[in-house]
Amino acid sequence: MNIIRNALLCLMLAATQTTVAVTIEMQDSIVDDWQPVIDAIVEHESGGNVNAVNGRFVGPMQIAPILVKECNNILRAKGSDTRYTLDDRRSLEKSREMFLLIMQKYNRQNSFEVACRLWKAGLTKTYSRATLYFIEEMKVIMRRQAAQRQSSH
DSSP states (O other): OHHHHHHHHHHHHHHTOSOOSSOOOOOOOBOSOSHHHHHHHHHHHHTTOTTOEETTEETTTTBOHHHHHHHHHHHHHTTOOOOOOGGGGGOHHHHHHHHHHHHHHHOTTOBHHHHHHHHHHGGGOOOOHHHHHHHHHHHHHHHHHHHHHHHTO
């Protein structure tokens, strides 16, 4: 599987005919704590602005209505009475809950790469150039945030 993925990545990058300004690390990592990933997504997507709006994407994690609908479908299938509203996208806590719900359903292996692909490309989990850039951007932000937390202790 990794050989095929690596070959596809190389072909996609070669096909872009431009230099990608990031180093693509081919090794995936398993996430034990989603909070650093969520923090990086929030920084990248909205800079922490809970009122950020970009077309149909709203809130600190820039959630689309289709993700809210999918979360409600998951909750319904679990027999839960809880439902999210479109306004819940403006809540960092509710956005975090929706992220975790999607990860529980579609990323049971807790893969960092799959999480980034799900968040950037939706359930298609594609390897577009934008998705590859997003994965690398998340790594950069997470390293910087970890260094900042380290220096503040």
